[in-house]
Amino acid sequence: MNARKLTRTIQRVVKQAAVAGSVVLGITSSTGAIAQTTGQLAPSYPLITHTPYFSIWSNKDVLTDGSTVHWTGKRQSLIGILKVDDKYYRFMGKEVKAYTTIAPAGDQSANVQVSYTTKQPAANWQEPDASTSDWQTGLLPISDDQKTARTNWNTDDIWIRRTFDYNGADMQGLKIKLRHDDNIVLYLNGHKIYQKEGWQEHFEYSDFNNKLTKYLQKGTNVLAAHVRNTAGGRYFDIGLSRERQSDYNTTIDVAKQKSVKIEAMQTIYQFDCGDVNLAVTFTSPLLLQHLDILTRPISYITYKVSSKDGKKHQAEVYLSASSDIAVNTPDQPVQAMGLKNGSLDLLKVGTVAQPVLGKKGDDVRIDWGYFYVGAAANHTKQSLSSSVMKGISEFLKGGPSASASNTTTLNGKQLSLNTTVNLGTTDASHFATGHMLLGYDEGYAIQYFHTNLRPWWNRDGKGNFPDLMQKAAGDYSAVMGLVQKEDQRIRQELQIAGGEDYARLAILAYRQSIAAHNIVESPQKELLFLSKENFSNGSINTVDLTYPSAPLYLMYNTELLKGMMRGIFYYSESGKWTKPYSAHDLGTYPIANGQTYGEDMPVEEAGNMVILAAAIAKVDGNANFAKKHWKTISIWADYLAKAGFDPANQLCTDDFAGHLARNVNLSAKAIMALRSYGYLAEELGEKATAQKYIALAKSMVPKWMQLADDGDHYTLSFENKGTWSQKYNLVWDKVLDFNIFPQEVYKKEISYYLKRQNRYGVPLDSRKSYTKSDWIMWSATMSADKHTFEQFMRPLIRYISETPSRVPLSDWHDTKDGRQQNFQARSVVGGYYMQAFNYWLHHKK
Structure with a gap:
């Protein structure tokens, strides 16, 4: 859930919104039939x-x-x-x-010459007879991307002139073919025909409300553009085309x-x-x-x-x-x-x-x-x-x-x-x-350690x-x-566990979560199930994506969850990763040669791996998977025992919210991880180790409650009155039957969350109005009854039914206007299955 390059990523999302808002360049063949609207x-x-x-x-x-x-x-x-x-x-x-090409753009020909300058030109620079003796010459396309640019551009502003000849034939169907990044003012023969604040990431074809044919002339024509870079990349390419008419009636x-x-x-x-x-x-x-x-x-x-x-x-x-x-x-x-x-x-x-x-x-x-x-x-x-x-x-x-x-x-x-x-x-x-x-x-499919x-x-x-x-x-x-049989079974299980609204949400997440992974066999002949961090930073096998997506795979096939964890274990056990906590990722998809994210998440990732190892043992009925990696898990547990309860200033999985010291929810994760380690030690017959770590986890609970207490809820960070956050990491206390936190903690938190709920859900914490829908599902699972659980579902049904962000499920959206904040099509929506997993785990035959 990483956002180290969040500024650039948000700029890209804004770009996409701008593109989505432009005219769709398509045709319909119908002569009267109109597609109906639907919900x-x-x-x-x-x-x-x-x-x-x-x-x-x-x-x-x-x-x-x-x-x-x-x-x-x-x-x-x-x-x-x-x-x-x-x-x-x-x-x-x-x-x-x-389209048929009249004057090629740079993506169609390697020899499209232009004049350009990056210095403020004379006032009449766009006129056909303007002097360009002090301008440079180059080839289209112009960009700062060395892979596509024939002319490099790395300044804020660029002024460009291109000439082309037109034979004066039929003007029907003529369109300017244009792609620009960012803001542009475009002239034809000295006349302004187009201006836009924003960018087009793809070529668009337009006659600019007949201005093209109005100002186009037989013989030589001059296209002139001023393009200004304000965010992200730089790009300019332009040509002239004619729309082809269909040859059927x-x-x-x-x-x-x-x-x-x-x-x-x-x-x-x-x-x-x-x-x-x-x-x-x-x-x-x-x-x-x-x-x-x-x-x-x-x-x-x-x-x-x-x-x-x-x-x-x-x-x-x-x-x-x-x-x-x-x-x-x-x-x-x-x-x-x-x-x-x-x-x-x-x-x-x-x-x-x-x-x-x-x-x-x-x-x-x-x-x-x-x-x-x-x-x-x-x-x-x-x-x-x-x-x-x-x-x-x-x-x-x-x-x-x-x-x-x-x-x-x-x-x-x-x-x-x-x-x-x-x-x-x-x-x-x-x-x-x-x-x-x-x-x-x-x-x-994947490059795995070269x-x-x-x-x-x-x-x-x-x-x-x-x-x-x-x-x-x-x-x-x-x-x-x-x-068909499995679709019916999944729907019935979800309805029983959480009701119709819950089933609708979780079913929508099923294919999305799975398809954000790829399955390969490692050189060690083990299954790897590797995620891509879609529209976040592109990391492969991110541990804090594995963690929220886990409930779906815990419920239906733990071998896939093991496949998410094996690469991380190998990274440490091979000596390629030497820190006393888990790596964040294995690289940038599809290249898994080692962590590429710029900053570690020590408590976050160590806690995630230990908790998930315990959850697998709970489902499998044995700790064989943890036993294979016991030395590594023990190193991580030891680190959490020393540094987990009162975390230093560091990132957690919600890193888009920034660094935070004394993170109460992150502390809860460390406590759950230490209790998980005690459970695993129990399963492996290491009684002394089990007693030590179970006692340690239990001893942290009263202190956690004291330091985080803020009357009717618990704070965002220790001893920080007037703040709050969802403590979704506590869900494992209920799901794995640890029961080391008293029920008053859950009652107090759940009641407070519902008071803070907006039209499209409970915010993540007191800092912003945005939320993570996967974490809402985890918080909802801590509800004492089905009626309370369903109160969390209704705003999320509104979200998927009303969000203007028409993309595969975004797990990060604003609770007031329902707009995606960035992420889309990510694996973490597998976390929607937490309620179903909890119900299944406690009712399976």
Whole structure:
């Protein structure tokens, strides 16, 4: 939960908000049908969820209202169209406009020359005849990013002039192609056509309310821009394009979305498509107790068409999948190809460069490995096209005469992988059905202490991804049966443990938490389940992400929680980490070569590891896992005994709130860890050690209560009256049956939290109005009864239903306006399962 570079990260989030607020550059093919509005069931809807890199969502309540996106918000387009007899209905995504280049931008050509200066120019600098004799020359793009810049820019201000020729032909569809970072004023032939405070992280196309065609002239034209950097990076690139017109006249209506339902592993949409109903189900079979299926990075899209009028109707479904799913940025060249593998037709795409494990960091996407789309060959036709529009045009004209073959290849950028499946005939007694498979072969997934590791499914290096797709196709019916059964069980367990609201929240968290990890085998032949710290700082295997996410994995498969902890144990036990407390992380995803976070969290991370080792022992019924690492755990426990009760000025997991000395909640963690260590010693037969540490933990409780007492609650830091905080770390006292804190502590705290609750939840502490929803769930679990627990849930239901931040669940939001503060799509929402884990642990047979 790290924010060492928080200022820059917040700037990025503001940028994204600015981009999200701009005009969406898409088209609809309908000539009258309008997509309906629907209630906000979730901030974002999970569609394809496997790893931090293979994760596709819809940020719209209606699936046709926008493009599908990666969890970072970058477009990864899936477009779905249903053909019913001779009519067409778009049920997913938006068509992306295609353009022809008139004057290339720097991302299209390496020779786009400009004049520029970083010194204040003369007053008429933007005029076509202005003198630029003292300006410099350079090439687009201009940036401070050495990986993309052809001209380096590292000052606050830059003034740029670019000339281009236009032949005076038809001006219909002309657009300026522009990307800028930050503020800009843009002129064409001396006339101001655009001004913006803010930035565009992607190219946008615009005629600026017809100002482009108003001031464009035959012959030589001058574009002039003043760009000012105020936050974050620097970037400028510009060109001229013409929007391509579609070459088909067929009307594509917009399917009417009737409902959407989110289960733990499925998102199910229902549509009205004229004479038929269409159900579209996205299934990512993240079965935590079936490792072979869980680690298979393949999702299913299932289509089911039923006749509304009882008559026969022929149905075909078309999917356009963008090659952007296999790139970090859309300007990366890709190669796509068709394949045959047994009973499957497959399309495959990846970057030409294939920089395996070449990028690390937060807001990045994979640009190595290959994305696949597959379907049963006897019902399928597949093709490749240079644009979405071309692919749709081909479908409307009847599709390719035959499916793509092993010899079919296409190179370019932003290609469309097109799959058409004949679903057959539906009537009064028969459904028309079919399915497709979407998969991603990373090749290598993680670098672990300088050894490149393959994904778990191919850990021996002998696997073949088309064969894995074939296996997944053959397992379809069995897997869907398992998923439906497990979805039902998870929902029922959550309802019993916490009620309907709780079930809704926790189900929404299920796929998000799992897909923020990757599973590999270590060189020591052990399973590693490594998280990415999404939209925080990109760390890999962060201990204070493992800690809050743990309840989900404690409940359903402790082997995965062990997989989160093994790398941290290895780091210490190998001698690579020598401090008497746990490391914070193993690096920056996907490179796990050692801690990259700039500051330790001594009490935080040591406490986390000891507590989780005890929780695993409680679930497993033995302390075998702790026994393997007993020497290391003992070193950490000894450190906590000396430094844990009254912590020095240091960071805790909520490091965005800054350093804090004498942190009462952090002290509670140390006490829980020492009691946990005593429990583990008991389980291992070390009676003297157990007695010592259990007595030590118990002796700290009265002193804790005394130093933190503030009448009707306990303080944020010791002897700091008038402050308060959620003491969520105390939940383990209840869950693990330690019971060393008196009930009055919980009653007092829970009562006080509810008095401080705002519209969207209880603040984290007295310093700010923001909160962490995972910690609210832990605090709520300390409630004495279900009614009190449900009082914590209602504001969080409002949050997911009303937040204007349309991103995968943000665990850090403001309790007054419901806006995300930064984080999104993080694994820590697995912590929502604390109430269910507590109930299950005390009621399991």
